[in-house]
Amino acid sequence: MLTFARTTLALIAALAVAGLTAAVAQTPSPPGAKVYFINLKDGDTVTSPFLVQFGLSGMGIAPAGVEKPNTGHHHLIIDTTLSPEQLKEAIPMDDTHKHFGGGQTEAMVTLPPGKHTLQLVLGDWSHIPHVPPVMSPVISITVK
Numbered sequence: 381m382l383t384f385a386r387t388t389l390a391l392i393a394a395l396a397v398a399g400l401t402a403a404v405a406q407t408p409s410p411p412g413a414k415v416y417f418i419n420l421k422d423g424d425t426v427t428s429p430f431l432v433q434f435g436l437s438g439m440g441i442a443p444a445g446v447e448k449p450n451t452g453h454h455h456l457i458i459d460t461t462l463s464p465e466q467l468k469e470a471i472p473m474d475d476t477h478k479h480f481g482g483g484q485t486e487a488m489v490t491l492p493p494g495k496h497t498l499q500l501v502l503g504d505w506s507h508i509p510h511v512p513p514v515m516s517p518v519i520s521i522t523v524k
């Protein structure tokens with residue numbers, strides 16, 4: 381009986397840890413949530429620096445570090461995309477992965493002349509994309 385109780389406790393502990401890890405790892409997004417470019421569309425030509433306005437529907441904005449259901453902050457992905465593995469971890473912070481952890485809904489972006497791709501991806505309080513991920517289509521723009 382004692383062995384059974386100990387095994388049961390160990391099992392409960394293991395399940396609790398597994399559940400906690402899953403909860404910490406990724407945040408669910410509500411059905412129908414989406415991000416989109418308000419003032420840019422695929423094929424546009426712009427002059428650098430240019431304004432990019434981030435649209436969000438079905439969810440709210442919260443600054444990075446603030447854990448609140450159905451919220452996140454914007455990320456602008458430039459000239460690359462996130463792999464399926466990267467969609468499960470914190471979005472990198474570099475020149476091609478810009479974080480707007482202050483809760484910004486627009487930004488001035490400077491890019492060299494030529495063709496570029498842009499995508500918006502919402503990240504949770506810890507910069508991890510939601511499940512399912514809330515991201516815009518990838519658009520191509522030309523910088524004059």
Ligand SMILES: [Cu+2]
Pocket residue numbers: 444453454455471479480481503506507
């Ligand atoms: Cu972020």
